[in-house]
Amino acid sequence: QVQLVESGGGLVQAGGSLRLSCAASGRTFSYYAMGWFRQAPGKERDLVAAISWTSGASTYYADSVKGRFTISRDNAKNTVYLQMNTLKPEDTAVYYCAARPGARYDYTQQAYPYWGQGTQVTVSS
Secondary structure, three states: OEEEEEEOOEEEEOOOOEEEEEEEEEOOHHHEEEEEEEEOOOOOEEEEEEEOOOOOOOEEEOOOOOOOEEEEEEOOOOEEEEEEOOOOHHHOEEEEEEEEEOOOOOOOHHHOOEEOOOEEEEEEO
């Protein structure tokens, strides 16, 4: 079992920045690939960014956030981060951290058995 707790959400003006953190406890964090998903009201939960289990290894970004968001992990601190810059109103959503056992991330939420409770990000125009 892995327990995930997100933090760092809030209200920010368009063009601003936020950094989300996801602290993991339980089994060895470094053996899990990690993903950040988001869900806006009335929309599907989509993958925003993902990172494989070794620091510095492969990452994925949705086209809508490429060049603005950066995912990273610190296995010594059992934490994964999502740095969000140049935020837009359309980034407004609940952001969820998710973990899946194994080296490689996946693009579908069904592949991630462990989820945090979510943190709200609201970007005002």
